[in-house]
Amino acid sequence: MGTGFFAMSGALAANKKSKPDWFGVTFIGFITSIGGGSLRDMLIGAYPLGWVNDVNFVYVIMASIVLTSIFYNLLARLKKTFFILDTLGISMFTILGTEKALQHHTHYVVAAIMGMFSAIMGGVIRDILTNEVPIIFRKEIYATACLAGALIYILMSHFYFGRVTCLLFSTLVIMVIRLIAVKYHLSLPKFKEIQDAIEEHQPHTK
Amino acid sequence: MGTGFFAMSGALAANKKSKPDWFGVTFIGFITSIGGGSLRDMLIGAYPLGWVNDVNFVYVIMASIVLTSIFYNLLARLKKTFFILDTLGISMFTILGTEKALQHHTHYVVAAIMGMFSAIMGGVIRDILTNEVPIIFRKEIYATACLAGALIYILMSHFYFGRVTCLLFSTLVIMVIRLIAVKYHLSLPKFKEIQDAIEEHQPHTK
Amino acid sequence: MGTGFFAMSGALAANKKSKPDWFGVTFIGFITSIGGGSLRDMLIGAYPLGWVNDVNFVYVIMASIVLTSIFYNLLARLKKTFFILDTLGISMFTILGTEKALQHHTHYVVAAIMGMFSAIMGGVIRDILTNEVPIIFRKEIYATACLAGALIYILMSHFYFGRVTCLLFSTLVIMVIRLIAVKYHLSLPKFKEIQDAIEEHQPHTK
Numbered sequence: 001m002g003t004g005f006f007a008m009s010g011a012l013a014a015n016k017k018s019k020p021d022w023f024g025v026t027f028i029g030f031i032t033s034i035g036g037g038s039l040r041d042m043l044i045g046a047y048p049l050g051w052v053n054d055v056n057f058v059y060v061i062m063a064s065i066v067l068t069s070i071f072y073n074l075l076a077r078l079k080k081t082f083f084i085l086d087t088l089g090i091s092m093f094t095i096l097g098t099e100k101a102l103q104h105h106t107h108y109v110v111a112a113i114m115g116m117f118s119a120i121m122g123g124v125i126r127d128i129l130t131n132e133v134p135i136i137f138r139k140e141i142y143a144t145a146c147l148a149g150a151l152i153y154i155l156m157s158h159f160y161f162g163r164v165t166c167l168l169f170s171t172l173v174i175m176v177i178r179l180i181a182v183k184y185h186l187s188l189p190k191f192k193e194i195q196d197a198i199e200e201h202q203p204h205t206k
Numbered sequence: 207m208g209t210g211f212f213a214m215s216g217a218l219a220a221n222k223k224s225k226p227d228w229f230g231v232t233f234i235g236f237i238t239s240i241g242g243g244s245l246r247d248m249l250i251g252a253y254p255l256g257w258v259n260d261v262n263f264v265y266v267i268m269a270s271i272v273l274t275s276i277f278y279n280l281l282a283r284l285k286k287t288f289f290i291l292d293t294l295g296i297s298m299f300t301i302l303g304t305e306k307a308l309q310h311h312t313h314y315v316v317a318a319i320m321g322m323f324s325a326i327m328g329g330v331i332r333d334i335l336t337n338e339v340p341i342i343f344r345k346e347i348y349a350t351a352c353l354a355g356a357l358i359y360i361l362m363s364h365f366y367f368g369r370v371t372c373l374l375f376s377t378l379v380i381m382v383i384r385l386i387a388v389k390y391h392l393s394l395p396k397f398k399e400i401q402d403a404i405e406e407h408q409p410h411t412k
Numbered sequence: 413m414g415t416g417f418f419a420m421s422g423a424l425a426a427n428k429k430s431k432p433d434w435f436g437v438t439f440i441g442f443i444t445s446i447g448g449g450s451l452r453d454m455l456i457g458a459y460p461l462g463w464v465n466d467v468n469f470v471y472v473i474m475a476s477i478v479l480t481s482i483f484y485n486l487l488a489r490l491k492k493t494f495f496i497l498d499t500l501g502i503s504m505f506t507i508l509g510t511e512k513a514l515q516h517h518t519h520y521v522v523a524a525i526m527g528m529f530s531a532i533m534g535g536v537i538r539d540i541l542t543n544e545v546p547i548i549f550r551k552e553i554y555a556t557a558c559l560a561g562a563l564i565y566i567l568m569s570h571f572y573f574g575r576v577t578c579l580l581f582s583t584l585v586i587m588v589i590r591l592i593a594v595k596y597h598l599s600l601p602k603f604k605e606i607q608d609a610i611e612e613h614q615p616h617t618k
Contacts, residue, residue: 020343020396021343021393021394021395021396022394022395022396023342023347023349023350023394024342024343027342027343027349038249042248042249042454043450043454043461043464044460044461044464045459045460045461047251048250048251049249049250049251051316052249052250052312052316052320053312054313055313055315055316058315058316058319059315106464106465107466107467109467109470109471110463110464110467110470113470124541128334128540128541129330129334129340129343130339130343131337131338131339131543132543133542133543134541136435136436136439137432137436137439137541137542141435143435143439144435187433188433188434188435189433189434190432190433190434226549226602227549227599227600227601227602228600228601228602229548229553229555229556229600230548230549233548233549233555244455248454248455253457254456254457255455255456255457257522258455258456258518258522258526259518260519261519261521261522264521264522264525265521334540335536335540335546335549336545336549337543337544337545
C-alpha cells in the first residue's frame with residue numbers, strides 16, 4: 001500500500017514540472033517508490049531486494065500509475081487527503097525499514113537511520129532525477145520526524161511491547177509530529193546564517 | 207564493444223557542455239559505460255561486478271577515451287554513424303542485461319526492467335553528474351524500446367528458440383523501434399498536460 | 413578522523429549555498445563522509461559496510477557536526493588549515509580504500525579506482541544533492557592525485573615495503589601533488605575545446 005502510494009506521489013510530482021511522457025512518469029513513480037528501500041537493502045546487504053524478489057511490487061506500482069492517470073484531476077484537488085496519505089506512507093516505510101534493519105543485526109542508531117532512509121531516499125532520488133533541490137532540505141520537519149519515530153519504535157521493542165503495538169504507536173508518533181509541524185510551520189533551526197560572507201570578503205581599497 | 211562505445215558516447219556528451227579536463231571526460235565516460243550494469247548487478251546482488259572482476263573493461267574504456275580524443279572531429283561530424291552505434295549499444299546492453307538477470311532467477315518482468323536499467327542508467331547517471339535533466343525524459347521513444355526488446359527476448363527464450371536467435375532478433379527489434387521512432391519523431395503520449403495550474407490557483411481579488 | 417573531517421567539510425559546504433536547517437547540514441555531512449566508502453564497499457561487495465557495522469562512525473560524524481557549529485566562525489576563517497586537513501582527508505581515504513579493495517582481491521588498477529572513489533565520491537554525491545556541478549570537474553588536479561597515490565601505494569606494496577611505509581609515503585605523495593597543484597593552479601589539459609560548434613552548425617543564408 002505504501003509502495004503504491006509513493007508511486008502515485010512520485011508520478012504527480014514528476015508531472016508537475018517537466019511534463020514527461022508515460023514512460024517518464026512511470027519511471028519516476030517507480031524510483032520514488034522503490035528507491036529508499038532498495039538503497040537500504042543495498043547498504044545492509046539484505047539480498048534479495050524486495051521488489052527484485054517479488055514482482056507484485058512492480059504490478060502495484062504500475063496499477064498506481066494508471067490510477068493516478070485516471071483520477072488525476074481528483075488527486076490534484078485533494079491536497080489534504082494526499083498530504084495525509086503521504087504522511088501515512090513515510091511513517092510506515094520508516095518503521096518497517098527500521099524493523100528490517102534490526103533483523104539484520106545493525107546497531108539501533110544505524111537501524112533508525114536505515115528506517116529514515118527507506119522513507120525519504122526515494123523522494124531524494126526523485127528530486128535529483130528531476131533536477132530539483134531535494135525536498136528534505138526545504139520542508140518543515142520531515143526526515144527528523146521519521147528519525148524520532150524510528151527511535152521510539154526501537155525503544156518500545158526493547159521493552160518487550162508487542163510488535164503491533166510498537167508499529168502502530170511509532171507510526172502514529174511520526175504522523176503526529178509531521179501534522180503538527182506542517183500545521184504550525186515548524187522547522188528545525190537553521191545551522192548558521194551568519195558570516196558566510198567572511199570567506200569571500202576582501203578588504204576594498206577606496 | 208558496447209562498453210567501449212558507451213564510453214565514447216559519454217565522453218562526447220561530457221565534453222559538449224562543461225569542457226572538463228581529461229580526467230573529467232574519462233570519469234564521465236567510465237560512469238556512462240559501467241553505471242547501468244553496475245546498478246543492475248548491485249540490485250540483483252550479482253557479485254562480483256563485471257568490471258570489478260575483469261580489468262579489461264577498464265582498459266577498453268580508457269582506450270575508447272583516447273580514440274575519442276584522436277578522432278574527435280571525425281566523430282563529432284559522423285552523427286548518423288554515431289546514432290546507429292549508440293542504438294546498437296543500448297540494444298546489446300538491454301538484451302545481455304536481461305539475460306544476466308534471468309540467470310539470477312528474477313521474475314521475467316523484473317528481468318526486463320533490469321535489462322532496460324543496464325542500457326539507460328549509465329546515461330541517467332551521466333546526466334545527473336553533468337547537472338542536466340536525464341535524456342530519457344526528453345527523447346523520442348528510447349527506454350520503452352529497450353523494455354519491448356527485453357520482453358520479446360524473454361518470450362522467445364521461453365519458447366526454446368536458440369540463444370543466438372533470441373539475442374539477434376530482440377536486439378534487432380530494439381534497433382528498429384528506435385530507428386523508426388527517431389525518423390518519424392514518435393514519442394509516447396504525455397501523461398497529463400492539463401490542470402496542473404489548479405493546485406497553485408488562488409482566486410484573485412479585483 | 414578522516415570521517416569526522418569529511419563530515420565537517422560537507423557541513424560547511426552544505427551551509428554555504430542553501431542555508432539548510434540542522435537536519436539538512438547533518439544529512440549532507442553524513443553523506444559526504446560515508447558516501448565514497450559505502451559506494452566502494454557496495455561495488456566490491458564488501459559487506460557489512462563500515463558504518464553499518466560500527467556505530468562509532470555515526471557518533472564521530474554527529475560530534476563533528478556539533479563541533480562545526482560551535483567553531484563555525486573559526487573554521488570559516490581558517491581556510492588554509494581547512495585546505496590542509498581536507499587534503500589529508502582525501503589522501504588517507506584513498507590509500508585505505510585502495511588497501512581494502514586489494515584485500516578483496518581486485519586487480520590493482522581496479523583497486524586504485526576504488527581508492528579514488530572512496531576519496532571523491534562522497535563529495536560528488538554531496539554536490540549532486542545540493543544541485544551543483546561536482547567539484548571534481550571544476551578544480552585543479554584533485555582526483556588524479558588520488559589515483560597517482562593509489563598506484564604508488566600498490567607499487568610499493570608489491571615490492572614488499574612495510575605497510576606503514578607504504579601508507580605514509582603514498583599519502584604524502586597525494587598531499588604533495590595536491591598542494592603543488594593548488595599553489596601553481598595546475599590542472600590537466602582540457603579534452604577538446606574546438607569545434608563543438610560544428611555539430612549544431614547550420615549554414616546561414618544571407
